[in-house]
Amino acid sequence: MKLKYSNKINKIRTVALALVFAGMIIMYIGLLFKSYEWVMVLFMFLGLIAIILSTVIYFWIGMLSTRAVQVACPECGKATKVLGRVDACMFCKQPLTLDPNLEGEEFDEKYNSKKYWKEQEKKSNS
Protein backbone atom coordinates (compact mmCIF):
# COMPACT_ATOMS: atom_id res chain seq x y z
CA MET A 1 0.00 0.00 0.00
CA LYS A 2 1.48 3.32 -1.05
CA LEU A 3 0.30 6.46 0.63
CA LYS A 4 0.31 10.09 -0.29
CA TYR A 5 1.26 10.62 3.29
CA SER A 6 4.97 11.07 3.79
CA ASN A 7 7.34 10.96 6.69
CA LYS A 8 6.91 13.95 8.98
CA ILE A 9 10.57 14.79 9.38
CA ASN A 10 11.04 14.64 5.60
CA LYS A 11 8.02 16.83 5.09
CA ILE A 12 9.25 19.53 7.48
CA ARG A 13 12.70 19.37 5.90
CA THR A 14 11.15 19.98 2.49
CA VAL A 15 9.34 23.03 3.82
CA ALA A 16 12.58 24.40 5.28
CA LEU A 17 14.42 23.87 2.02
CA ALA A 18 11.61 25.51 0.06
CA LEU A 19 11.85 28.51 2.38
CA VAL A 20 15.57 28.90 1.72
CA PHE A 21 14.91 28.98 -2.02
CA ALA A 22 11.93 31.29 -1.59
CA GLY A 23 14.11 33.63 0.46
CA MET A 24 16.81 33.67 -2.21
CA ILE A 25 14.28 34.26 -4.98
CA ILE A 26 12.67 37.10 -3.03
CA MET A 27 16.08 38.69 -2.49
CA TYR A 28 16.90 38.28 -6.16
CA ILE A 29 13.64 39.96 -7.13
CA GLY A 30 14.64 42.77 -4.77
CA LEU A 31 17.82 43.29 -6.77
CA LEU A 32 15.74 43.92 -9.87
CA PHE A 33 14.28 46.97 -8.14
CA LYS A 34 17.63 48.64 -7.54
CA SER A 35 16.29 51.97 -8.72
CA TYR A 36 13.57 51.91 -6.07
CA GLU A 37 15.58 51.64 -2.93
CA TRP A 38 12.71 51.08 -0.50
CA VAL A 39 11.31 48.25 -2.65
CA MET A 40 14.71 46.58 -2.73
CA VAL A 41 15.11 46.94 1.03
CA LEU A 42 11.63 45.54 1.56
CA PHE A 43 12.35 42.47 -0.60
CA MET A 44 15.72 41.95 1.05
CA PHE A 45 14.06 42.10 4.42
CA LEU A 46 11.35 39.59 3.44
CA GLY A 47 13.94 37.29 1.93
CA LEU A 48 15.99 37.47 5.08
CA ILE A 49 12.95 36.61 7.20
CA ALA A 50 12.26 33.53 5.04
CA ILE A 51 15.85 32.37 5.45
CA ILE A 52 15.85 32.99 9.20
CA LEU A 53 12.57 31.10 9.46
CA SER A 54 14.04 28.13 7.59
CA THR A 55 17.01 28.12 9.97
CA VAL A 56 14.60 28.01 12.88
CA ILE A 57 12.74 25.12 11.23
CA TYR A 58 16.01 23.24 10.66
CA PHE A 59 16.79 23.71 14.33
CA TRP A 60 13.33 22.42 15.20
CA ILE A 61 13.84 19.35 12.99
CA GLY A 62 17.02 18.65 14.93
CA MET A 63 15.05 18.67 18.16
CA LEU A 64 12.31 16.50 16.70
CA SER A 65 14.86 14.02 15.38
CA THR A 66 16.22 13.41 18.83
CA ARG A 67 12.72 12.66 20.07
CA ALA A 68 11.80 10.44 17.12
CA VAL A 69 12.16 6.71 17.49
CA GLN A 70 14.52 4.99 15.12
CA VAL A 71 13.14 1.78 13.70
CA ALA A 72 14.03 -0.59 10.90
CA CYS A 73 11.33 -0.43 8.26
CA PRO A 74 9.72 -3.85 7.81
CA GLU A 75 9.16 -3.09 4.13
CA CYS A 76 12.53 -1.85 2.89
CA GLY A 77 14.73 -2.70 5.88
CA LYS A 78 16.24 0.78 6.11
CA ALA A 79 16.53 2.66 9.37
CA THR A 80 13.89 5.32 9.51
CA LYS A 81 12.53 7.66 12.15
CA VAL A 82 9.01 7.56 13.46
CA LEU A 83 7.54 10.70 14.89
CA GLY A 84 4.29 10.49 16.80
CA ARG A 85 2.05 7.48 17.02
CA VAL A 86 1.87 6.83 13.30
CA ASP A 87 4.28 7.93 10.61
CA ALA A 88 5.48 6.82 7.20
CA CYS A 89 8.85 5.33 6.29
CA MET A 90 11.28 7.97 5.02
CA PHE A 91 12.26 5.81 2.07
CA CYS A 92 9.34 3.71 0.89
CA LYS A 93 6.45 5.52 2.63
CA GLN A 94 5.31 2.34 4.28
CA PRO A 95 2.95 3.30 7.13
CA LEU A 96 4.52 2.56 10.48
CA THR A 97 3.14 2.63 13.99
CA LEU A 98 4.63 2.42 17.44
CA ASP A 99 1.33 1.53 19.01
CA PRO A 100 0.69 -2.23 19.05
CA ASN A 101 -3.05 -1.55 19.23
CA LEU A 102 -2.89 0.13 15.86
CA GLU A 103 -0.97 -2.62 14.13
CA GLY A 104 -2.84 -3.89 11.12
CA GLU A 105 -5.23 -0.95 11.27
CA GLU A 106 -5.87 1.16 8.23
CA PHE A 107 -3.43 4.03 8.28
CA ASP A 108 -4.99 7.29 9.28
CA GLU A 109 -3.44 10.59 10.20
CA LYS A 110 -6.13 11.07 12.84
CA TYR A 111 -4.20 8.70 15.10
CA ASN A 112 -1.70 11.48 15.63
CA SER A 113 -4.22 13.94 16.98
CA LYS A 114 -4.69 14.23 20.71
CA LYS A 115 -8.32 15.10 20.17
CA TYR A 116 -8.99 11.73 18.56
CA TRP A 117 -7.57 9.85 21.53
CA LYS A 118 -9.50 11.95 24.01
CA GLU A 119 -12.68 11.09 22.17
CA GLN A 120 -11.78 7.41 22.17
CA GLU A 121 -11.19 7.61 25.90
CA LYS A 122 -14.57 9.20 26.44
CA LYS A 123 -16.23 6.46 24.40
CA SER A 124 -14.62 3.68 26.37
CA ASN A 125 -15.53 5.31 29.68
CA SER A 126 -19.21 5.75 28.94
Ligand SMILES: [Zn+2]
Ligand atom coordinates in the same frame (compact mmCIF):
# COMPACT_ATOMS: atom_id res chain seq x y z
ZN1 LIG B 1 10.67 1.59 4.20
